[in-house]
Amino acid sequence: MTVGPTALLADQLVKAGVACSREVALAPLTTFKIGGPAGALAFPEDTQQVATCVCLANALEVPYLPLGWGSNVLIADEGYPHLVIATRDLDWVRVEGDLVRCGGGLGVSNLANAVAEHGLAGMEKICDVPGSVGGGVYMNAGCDGVTLGDLVTEVTWVKPDGEVVTRPRAAIHMAYRESGFTGTSRIVTEVALRLVSGADRSALAGQMEGVRCERAAKFPLPYPNCGSVFKRIDPTAAEPWVAKDGKGAYSAGYYIERVGLKGKRLGNAQISDQHANFFLNLGGATAADVLALIDLATTQVREQFGIELHPEVNVIDAAGRH
Ligand SMILES: Cc1cc2nc3c(=O)[nH]c(=O)nc-3n(C[C@H](O)[C@H](O)[C@H](O)COP(=O)(O)OP(=O)(O)OC[C@H]3O[C@@H](n4cnc5c(N)ncnc54)[C@H](O)[C@@H]3O)c2cc1C
Structure with a gap:
């Protein structure tokens, strides 16, 4: 059986003294509780071990990404088939x-x-x-x-x-x-x-x-989420709406609510009916459900207001981080 570079990397990291496992579910390491596995997941304990992860990954040409507390990521359903470097043990x-x-x-x-x-x-x-x-x-x-x-x-x-x-x-x-x-x-x-x-x-x-x-x-905390899905709106783009409404013009949630999407559900993902810039995993939501909601909100706000919403959440898939 041929061993792929990511599996080989995991073995090399373990030999170098870095805690590392293959094919580990990433969803439990995120606040959204969504997404597939990492090809390999390492838990370096100090800066030098992080450098070891990077050097060995480079040598085997395996892409890598750091993961902190997973509170602003949406991991794709197919996961990230390369190396995830979890930083949470760097906690001194x-x-x-x-x-x-x-x-x-x-x-x-x-x-x-x-x-x-x-x-x-x-x-x-x-x-x-x-x-x-x-x-x-x-x-x-x-x-x-x-x-x-x-x-x-x-x-x-x-x-x-x-x-x-x-x-x-x-x-x-x-x-x-x-x-x-x-x-x-x-x-x-x-x-x-x-x-x-x-x-x-x-x-x-x-x-x-x-x-x-x-x-x-203020926040719809009982359901898994990633905090604000979109960044605050560029004030120059939103200026006319300040004049008209006098409030909330820089908040993405304000515009999502204005296009009637507050509470909108696709599959098991829902735009919160409490805070429209929070998207919720009602239980078993897929990344595809959330991405479809992101697409819907982006398209409708663009069409109705001419305002571009920019995701704050980091979407991670096989191709990397977007
Ligand atoms: C309920 C809730 C409320 C929130 N409220 C706020 C808020 O008030 N203000 C706010 O700004 N954010 C808020 N957030 C979003 C989130 O907490 C922040 O963006 C936070 O800084 C992300 O840190 P993390 O360690 O969880 O990063 P992750 O989610 O693990 O990663 C986010 C990005 O950072 C990169 N990254 C992580 N660690 C490192 C590292 N050590 N070196 C280089 N890159 C790294 C990852 O690759 C990824 O691209 C909220 C989220 C939730 C769920």
């Missing part, structure tokens, strides 16, 4: 005064809790973003006017050739829901953030509790 954190260093796989929420215990302020507004710090840097995740990029001072990543580099924030592009990592094969493994020392710990805990309660009430 070290506090040095008002500077905090952590692994790229640490949860944003866990980091927010850890820094609050040291009386460090700055992460309260983004404490409920349900992804990893590395995924948050990739997406420049944010909430209520604060983004991860605002707090970051330095990022370490593994380049596509396997070299490890560290660069200051000033050298890294950050914009609304995109960064210098977006669409590249760079894997964020370590992040440093500067916060504000001397804050009252119980006040920080109270503020974060408030943010979490407010968001729990």
